[in-house]
Amino acid sequence: MLFELDQVFYSRAGLEVLRGLSARLPSGASCLFGPSGSGKSTTLRLLNRLIDPDRGRVLYEGSPVEQRDVLELRREVCLVPQLPALIGGSVADNVAYGPRLSGHSFDSRAPLELAGLDASFAERPADRLSVGEQQRVMLARALALQPRVLLLDEPTAALDAAATAAVERTLADLRERTAISIVLVTHSEEQARRLADWVVRIDRGRTVAEGPAEQTIALEIAPEPSPQPAAEGERGRAR
Numbered sequence: 001m002l003f004e005l006d007q008v009f010y011s012r013a014g015l016e017v018l019r020g021l022s023a024r025l026p027s028g029a030s031c032l033f034g035p036s037g038s039g040k041s042t043t044l045r046l047l048n049r050l051i052d053p054d055r056g057r058v059l060y061e062g063s064p065v066e067q068r069d070v071l072e073l074r075r076e077v078c079l080v081p082q083l084p085a086l087i088g089g090s091v092a093d094n095v096a097y098g099p100r101l102s103g104h105s106f107d108s109r110a111p112l113e114l115a116g117l118d119a120s121f122a123e124r125p126a127d128r129l130s131v132g133e134q135q136r137v138m139l140a141r142a143l144a145l146q147p148r149v150l151l152l153d154e155p156t157a158a159l160d161a162a163a164t165a166a167v168e169r170t171l172a173d174l175r176e177r178t179a180i181s182i183v184l185v186t187h188s189e190e191q192a193r194r195l196a197d198w199v200v201r202i203d204r205g206r207t208v209a210e211g212p213a214e215q216t217i218a219l220e221i222a223p224e225p226s227p228q229p230a231a232e233g234e235r236g237r238a239r
């Protein structure tokens with residue numbers, strides 16, 4: 001199993017964001033799917049230790065994530081955030097940024113091409129790109145680190161239908177051409193179906209279903225039972 005989360009609790013500002021969440025994410029393309037505020041981004045950030053749980057365990061390939069060197073882990077398990085955050089300079093400067101930090105010269109053409117951007121993008125100023133193009137530069141920047149796993153937080157949330165289709169094609173292509181695993185966050189049922197083999201459905205900080213995409217997405221999720229017994233009047237009406 002690529003990742004396993006076991007009874008994970010995480011609170012912020014007095015709010016229990018994750019409430020004993022357990023999930024398994026196999027290699028290949030998997031997806032965290034659920035409504036806004038359910039804890040998808042929080043769960044994703046646990047996987048490469050951008051945050052640590054208050055309680056519970058996160059395993060990467062069978063070992064607790066905290067046993068790994070954190071910088072090495074983040075290079076291997078690379079998160080692409082929901083909103084593009086490029087540095088000044090050219091597209092090539094952005095893509096080469098990570099590898100150059102470790103003192104290597106770097107050719108940005110291959111990651112750009114994998115991310116669906118042709119070589120003419122390399123010298124374009126990064127601040128004069130559409131959001132969809134920026135999203136793909138973010139992807140190229142992550143690919144330049146030669147990750148084993150990409151964590152993608154709603155990679156098409158800011159895009160229109162055409163740009164969404166282009167990014168989805170890029171991701172499908174990446175799956176065919178590389179062995180990189182993908183964990184995708186989405187609140188779109190259709191996107192989960194199109195891109196993922198395995199789906200973990202999250203609702204109010206817990207896993208409510210997990211399994212092969214087709215079965216899991218089709219499930220009706222019941223509302224949480226009320227902790228209080230029904231009032232006398234309501235029971236009367238139910239009869």
Ligand SMILES: Nc1ncnc2c1ncn2[C@@H]1O[C@H](COP(=O)(O)OP(=O)(O)OP(=O)(O)O)[C@@H](O)[C@H]1O
Nearest residue numbers: 012013015017035036037038039040041042043187
């Ligand atoms: N650092 C934080 N401080 C306070 N509250 C937080 C923090 N991080 C997350 N939360 C809260 O935790 C809940 C889950 O947040 P999270 O970002 O994981 O949801 P999400 O499922 O990704 O939602 P969306 O689909 O809107 O991105 C939300 O109610 C959010 O306000």
Ligand SMILES: [Mg+2]
Nearest residue numbers: 040041042153
């Ligand atoms: Mg989110």
